[in-house]
Amino acid sequence: MAGTRLTGVAASEGVAVGPVFVHVVKELKPERETIPEGEVEEELGRFRAAVEATAEKLAATAEKMREGGSEKEAGIFDAHAEIAEDPELHSEVEGQVRALTSPEAAVIAVGEEFAGMFAAMEDEYMAARADDVRDVAAQIASELMGGGPSGLESLAEPSVILASNLAPSDTARIPPGMALGFVVSGGSRTSHVSIMARSFGIPAVVGVGEEIEDAFGAGVVAIDGTEGYAVADPEDDVISDFEQKQRKDAAEAAALEEYKHADARTSDGRRIEVAANIGSAEEAEGAIKWGAEGVGLFRTEFLFMKRPDLPSEDEQYEAYRNVAEEFGERPVIIRTIDVGGDKDLPGVDQPEEENPFLGWRGIRMCLDVPELFKPQLRAILRAAPHGKLRIMFPMIVDNVELRAAKEILDECRKELETEGTEYGEVEVGVMVETPAAAIRAADIAPEVAFFSIGTNDLVQYTLAADRGNERLTRLQSADHPAVLDLIGKTCEAAREAGIWVGVCGEAAGEPALIPRLVELGVAELSMSAPSIPKAKKIVSEL
Amino acid sequence: MVEKEATIVPEAGLHARPAARFIKEAKSFSSDIFVSKDGQEVSAKSPLRLMTLGAKHGDKVVVRAEGEDEEAAVDALIAILSEEEEE
Numbered sequence: 289m290a291g292t293r294l295t296g297v298a299a300s301e302g303v304a305v306g307p308v309f310v311h312v313v314k315e316l317k318p319e320r321e322t323i324p325e326g327e328v329e330e331e332l333g334r335f336r337a338a339v340e341a342t343a344e345k346l347a348a349t350a351e352k353m354r355e356g357g358s359e360k361e362a363g364i365f366d367a368h369a370e371i372a373e374d375p376e377l378h379s380e381v382e383g384q385v386r387a388l389t390s391p392e393a394a395v396i397a398v399g400e401e402f403a404g405m406f407a408a409m410e411d412e413y414m415a416a417r418a419d420d421v422r423d424v425a426a427q428i429a430s431e432l433m434g435g436g437p438s439g440l441e442s443l444a445e446p447s448v449i450l451a452s453n454l455a456p457s458d459t460a461r462i463p464p465g466m467a468l469g470f471v472v473s474g475g476s477r478t479s480h481v482s483i484m485a486r487s488f489g490i491p492a493v494v495g496v497g498e499e500i501e502d503a504f505g506a507g508v509v510a511i512d513g514t515e516g517y518a519v520a521d522p523e524d525d526v527i528s529d530f531e532q533k534q535r536k537d538a539a540e541a542a543a544l545e546e547y548k549h550a551d552a553r554t555s556d557g558r559r560i561e562v563a564a565n566i567g568s569a570e571e572a573e574g575a576i577k578w579g580a581e582g583v584g585l586f587r588t589e590f591l592f593m594k595r596p597d598l599p600s601e602d603e604q605y606e607a608y609r610n611v612a613e614e615f616g617e618r619p620v621i622i623r624t625i626d627v628g629g630d631k632d633l634p635g636v637d638q639p640e641e642e643n644p645f646l647g648w649r650g651i652r653m654c655l656d657v658p659e660l661f662k663p664q665l666r667a668i669l670r671a672a673p674h675g676k677l678r679i680m681f682p683m684i685v686d687n688v689e690l691r692a693a694k695e696i697l698d699e700c701r702k703e704l705e706t707e708g709t710e711y712g713e714v715e716v717g718v719m720v721e722t723p724a725a726a727i728r729a730a731d732i733a734p735e736v737a738f739f740s741i742g743t744n745d746l747v748q749y750t751l752a753a754d755r756g757n758e759r760l761t762r763l764q765s766a767d768h769p770a771v772l773d774l775i776g777k778t779c780e781a782a783r784e785a786g787i788w789v790g791v792c793g794e795a796a797g798e799p800a801l802i803p804r805l806v807e808l809g810v811a812e813l814s815m816s817a818p819s820i821p822k823a824k825k826i827v828s829e830l
Numbered sequence: 831m832v833e834k835e836a837t838i839v840p841e842a843g844l845h846a847r848p849a850a851r852f853i854k855e856a857k858s859f860s861s862d863i864f865v866s867k868d869g870q871e872v873s874a875k876s877p878l879r880l881m882t883l884g885a886k887h888g889d890k891v892v893v894r895a896e897g898e899d900e901e902a903a904v905d906a907l908i909a910i911l912s913e914e915e916e917e
Contacts, residue, residue: 376876
C-alpha cells in the first residue's frame with residue numbers, strides 16, 4: 289500500500305531509503321508427519337543429503353566471515369556446521385524415521401529435545417546454545433522441504449530489511465554493507481537487532497507490530513531510526529524529505545569523523561576522557577567503533593534480569609572478562625548491581641515498597657544480601673587481570689556504606705588469596721547520585737580513587753521530581769542551578785583530595801551541558817556511544 | 831579399553847573452540863570414544879552430547895576409548911584437555 293506508515297521504537301539513529309528485503313521466519317511446520325513403510329531408506333538418503341547441504345552452506349558462510357575478518361562470527365557458523373553433522377543427532381533422527389516419522393518432523397523434534405536440555409542448564413552460555421540447535425535443526429528441515437535458508441546471506445543489493453525478528457545468526461549472515469536499515473515487528477531498544485544496528489551504524493525501527501505485514505509487498509521503504517518510523521512505498525516528496533535528512537546526517541557525520549578516534553582536549557590543553565555507557569558485553573565492540581576511550585558505566589543489571597535464578601560467579605566472570613579484554617588498556621568501570629523495588633530480582637525477597645526509588649535498592653540491598661554482592665565482587669576481581677577494571681558502588685550516601693562495601697570487597701580478596709585463585713587489583717569509586725554524597729563529597733573523596741556523577745538520579749533526588757513523570761519535564765534536566773551546584777561541590781572536593789570526577793548520566797552527552805561540566809572540573813564524560821564523536825568535538829572547541 | 835582422567839585446563843571448558851578441536855581430534859580415530867563427568871557418559875564425537883555435560887574449566891572428566899587406536903585416541907584427547915588453548 290503506497291505511503292503506509294509504520295511507527296515503532298527508535299532503536300538506532302539515522303535515515304535510509306532503499307529496496308525492501310523481507311526476511312520471513314516461517315513457522316517451521318513439517319510438510320508430512322509420517323512416511324509410508326516402503327520409503328524409509330529413501331527418506332534417510334534425503335535426510336543425509338539435506339545435512340550435507342546444510343553443513344556445506346554453513347561452512348561456506350564461516351569461510352566468508354573469516355575472509356571478511358569476522359573471526360568471532362565465523363566461529364559461530366563452524367559450531368553450527370559441527371552440530372549439523374553430529375552423529376547423535378543423526379542416529380536419533382534415523383530411529384524416528386525408521387518408526388515412520390517424516391525426516392523433517394523428526395529433525396525438528398530432535399532439535400527441540402536437545403534445545404530443551406540446554407535451556408534447562410544453569411550456565412547462561414549453555415542455555416543460549418538452545419537457539420543454536422533450533423536454528424540448525426530448522427535449516428536442515430527447510431532444506432528437506434526444498435526451501436533452504438531465507439537468502440539473507442545472498443543479499444546482493446543494499447536493502448532495508450523487514451522482519452518479524454532477526455536472530456544473531458540472521459544478522460551475521462548479512463554480507464557487509466548490504467543492510468541499509470532494519471524494520472522489525474517485535475523487539476525493544478535492547479534487543480539484539482537494535483544493538484547490532486547501533487554498532488553497524490544503520491537505522492532501526494523496532495516494535496512496529498503486525499502492521500509490518502502491510503509493508504511486505506512494498507518495493508521501497510524509507511526508514512527514520514531517529515524518529516522511530518518507516519514509510520512503505522513513499523511518495524516522491526517523502527523520498528526527497530528523507531534524502532535531505534540523509535544529506536544532513538552524512539554532512540554531520542563527516543564533520544565528526546575526524547573527532548571520533550582523536551583525544552578530546554580543550555583549547556587550553558585540558559584532556560577530557562570520553563567514554564561509553566554500556567548495558568551488556570555485546571555493546572563493547574560497537575562502543576569502540578564510536579571512539580569510546582573506555583567504559584564510564586557498565587550497568588550489570590542485564591546479567592540479573594529475565595531469569596529465574598541469580599547468575600553464578602563464573603558466568604559473571606566471563607561477562608566482565610569479555611568486556612575487559614575488548615577494551616584492553618582502556619579502563620572499564622563496572623557498577624555493582626543497582627536494582628530496587630521497581631525491578632524484581634530472582635532469589636531475593638523484595639518487599640513491596642511505597643517509594644521504591646527511596647527504598648531498599650543499590651548498595652543498600654547489596655550490603656544486606658552478601659550472596660548477591662560477593663559473587664559479583666569476586667567475579668570482578670578475577671576478571672581484573674584481563675584488562676583495566678574499576679569498581680563503582682551505586683547509591684552511596686555516606687562513608688558508613690562505603691566502608692562496609694569496601695570491607696566486603698576486602699573479604700573477597702582474602703578469600704581468593706586463600707583459595708589460590710588468580711585475581712587483580714581494581715580501583716574503587718563511588719557513584720555520586722544522592723544529594724547527601726554530593727554535599728559531603730569532601731568526607732568521601734579521601735577514601736576513593738574517583739567519583740562518577742550519576743546525573744539522572746542526582747536530578748531526581750535533588751529536584752524531588754520523578755524521572756518518569758511527563759508533567760515534570762522542566763525538573764528533569766541537570767541544567768538546574770541546584771544540580772550544577774552539587775556537581776560543582778563534588779568536583780571541588782575531588783580536586784582537594786586529588787581524585788578525578790566523571791559524569792555518567794544523560795547530561796554527559798548533552799551538547800548544551802558539556803561546556804558547563806568541563807568548566808566545573810569534570811575530567812571524564814561517559815555517554816551512549818553514538819553521542820561520543822559530537823561530545824569530543826564540543827570539548828575540542830572549548 | 832583404555833581410560834584416563836584429566837582436569838580441564840582450557841578456560842572455556844568443553845565449550846566453543848576447545849570443544850571444536852576436541853571433537854575434530856576424536857573424529858580422526860576409529861575407536862568408539864566416550865567422555866564422562868560425574869557418572870554421566872557421552873560420545874566424544876557428538877558436540878551436542880558433549881555440551882550437555884557442561885564440563886567447565888577445572889572439572890574432572892574421564893576419557894574412555896574402545897577400538898584399534900584406543901591408546902592413541904585417549905592420549906591425544908587428554909592432551910587437548912590438559913593444555914592451555916593456543917590463541
